[in-house]
Structures are given as C-alpha cells and as structure tokens.
Amino acid sequence: SREYDDLYQSAVCRSVADWLVGINATRLFTVLYRHKLTVGRVQTPTLAMIVDRNQKVKEFVKEKYYVAHLTFGEFDAVSGHFQKKEEADKVASDCKERMCQVEKEDIQTKTVRPPKLYDLTSLQRDANRIFGYTAQQTLDSVQEMYEKKLVTYPRTDSQFLTEDMGQTAGNIAGVIKKNISFMQGISHEPKVEKVLNSKKVSDHHAIIPTMELAKADLDKIPGGEMQILSLIAQRLICATGEKHIYETVKAELSCNGIMFTATGKSILQNGWKTYEEQFKKSLKSGNSKAEKEETPLPQLSEGMTFEQVETKVSEHFTAPPKHFTEDTLLSAMEHAGSEQMNDEVERKGLGTPATRAAIIEKLVEKGFVERKNKQMFPTDDGIKLITVLPEVVKSPKLTAEWENDLTLIAKGEKSADTFLAGIEELVSDLVHTYHEVEENGKHMF
Secondary structure, eight states: OGGGHHHHHHHHHHHHHHHHHHHHHHHHHHHHHTSOOOOOTTHHHHHHHHHHHHHHHHHOOOOEEEEEEEEETTEEEEEEEESSHHHHHHHHHHHTTOOEEEEEEEEEEEEEOOOOOBOHHHHHHHHHHHHOOOHHHHHHHHHHHHHTTSBOOSSOOOOOBOGGGHHHHHHHHHHHHHHSGGGTTOOOOOOGGGGBOGGGOOSSOOBOBOGGGGTSOGGGSOHHHHHHHHHHHHHHHHHTSOOEEEEEEEEEEEETTEEEEEEEEEEEEOTTHHHHHHHHHHOOSTTOOOOOOOOOOOOOOTTOEESSOEEEEEEEEOOOOOOOBHHHHHHHHHHTTGGGSOTTSOOOOSSOTTTHHHHHHHHHHTTSEEEETTEEEEOHHHHHHHHHSOHHHHOHHHHHHHHHHHHHHHTTSSOHHHHHHHHHHHHHHHHHHSOOOOGGGGGOO
C-alpha cells in the first residue's frame, strides 16, 4: 500500500491547508470587522469572480453603432461599424442600385467532433442551462439515481471510459435506443471507440447510464431525475455518433470603394447533431429554441458582379458582459487562474467537481451571493467582503497554483512538508499584516 502514500499526503495537505487558511482568516476578519465573515481557500476567490463580473456589468456603457447592408434576394452583405448614422446612411445611398463585385471568396469545410461524455461539472452546467437546476440540485438528483444503480458514480472529473468498457458502452447505447423516448425511430450505430481512453480516466470514469435502465420502470422515476437521466443518455448517444461537417463561405464584396462581408453556412453531414436536435425537440420546456440557421450563400466566385443592389442601414448596441449563471460560474471555477499559468500545469481550477456545488450553496446561504432568474449577483456584504480582503486570499491564481501543487504531491513530484510550510508562512503573514482596522472600517458591516 505504500504506493498510495503520495495520494494520502496530497489529501492530508488539502485538508490541512483548507483548515489553516479557512479557520484563521475567518476568525481574523470576523474579529477585525466585528461581523461574522467567512473566508475560504475556494469560496473567497469564487465570490471575488462574481463581484468582479458584477462590477464590469455596472461600469459598462453601451454604445450605439450602425451598419450598412447590401441586399439582393435573401443575400445580405454588411459593412463595418459606423459610430454616426449619417456615415452609414451616406454609404448606403452611395451604393444604392450600383454594381458590386466579389473581391474574395473563402470556403472552408469545418468538422465538429462529437461532444465528450459528462463529468460532474459539465453535467451540472448543461442541467443549469437547459433545465435551470442549481449545481446542488443536479448533484442530488444524480446521486439519488446512482443509489438506485441507474447511473455510474457521479463525483468524477473524467469525460472518458476505460478501454475495457467498449462492449458495455455499446450495450447501454442499445438499451437507450429502446427505452428512452427521444430515440424512437432513429437509427444509431455507436462508435464506442471515440469515448474510450484509459489514460484520461483518473479515479472514476465518465457518468453514463447503467444496464439497470433495461429493467427500470421509467414512469416511476421523479420528473427532475428523469430529465437528468435523459440528458446523460443523450450525451452517450451523441458522443458515440458521427462527426458533424459543414461548409462556411465568407465573401468580400466591394461597392463604390466600400468593402462588405457576407457569410453563409451549409451542412454537409449532420452526424451527432441529429440526436441533439431530436432531444431538444422532445423537451416540453420553452428552452428548446431552434438555433438560427445561416442561409447558404449563392454560388459566388471572384470577379463576379451583381447589378443594382438594394441597401439599408441597421442600428445596433454593443453588448455588456453577462452576469454569471451557475453554468458559466462552474466553467469559470473549473478554469480559474489558468490564463495566468503556463501550459504544462495540470490545471484543476477552483475546488473539485465534488465540492463546487457546495461552495456555491454556501456563498448563497451565508448571504454573500443571491440568485435571481438563474443569474448570480453578489449582495452588499459580498461586495464589501471582497473589498476588504487582501489579494492573497481572493486571487483565483493562488488557489489554482495550490491545486497544481497538490496534484504534484499526489504524483510524488513535490514534498508535502515544503507545501505546508508555505501555507503556514502565508497564514502567519496574513495575521501579522492585518492586525488592525481604521475606526470607520470597524462598522462597515
């Protein structure tokens, strides 16, 4: 069992570091500000991201801009952006009923591979986006189904199956085709090899339904669980489907010395998207809006000309950044700190797939974050807390570095003692640096 000592050391370090930072920082700032504040290695950087996004949305000033269009039939080419309407109007009137010429045409064939299977975070994100479930509700539902043996172990960060599971995955895909309603009448030959990769499976493989699905009475499964189950089933079907291939056309046209751009798209092979579209149709909710399809462009070639084009001007506004939803917040937690770290780092972001939902719930429960229509907003206390805390406690980069260190300890590439000595030094510096607050700050909360 000594081969597992490094894994044990990594877990001890995680536990001790969380405890040392959490309990000391929480007590320190609670005493300084005379108000019950909570500080944590993962929850504080998560709150900082929500506060930061909120600030960006508040500071955003939307700007109006105008675009001139050339139209003939269903074909629509657009100019660059103009700040003033007069400029766009002038371009439109100068080009009206004139001839335009195709200067350049770029055709590219693009392939969209099937999506990977679900790990817990990607499942929570989709369930939030499609059904509006919180991360915790999704975890509770999938845990409940795991206990009924309908799905595999949920708290996983892997999106692949091990190579000895090929036959099982093929059999389960067959059961899904028979038993889950959205697959009725569609043919599907699973390409199981796409989802097998033992090297990318750590402690647990991706979440998939089990063979128990064949025996289960699906009518008796509660609605919320059934939605999550059909989402997991749909993902296995899509992941083992064919590639989605389409062609994009981008043409540049000149008219009276002004350049316009037209884009079009046509599908060559729908592939796995067929099952996704079928699944969206089967959802009785209002979330299954049809995606806006780009119209295929007419056959264009360089030097081609069009006579007497029509023109028009449209008005637009620059779009502000969006508040986090649980879907986008989970994604931000998963990738936190990564843009500041080099590519060799085995990134783990903030927290683990098993703890992210609980962290979000805790921030809501402690009154630092609130949910409004799927979106996450910081409360006044949440904003003040992030204002008073030092960078070292709220920086996602630091936590991401810790996660990387813990991974290295688990692999035996870093010493646990060195890591913990660093944590102790950090906590000690924190307490010595922040030991008093100006009088007006004491009553901030």
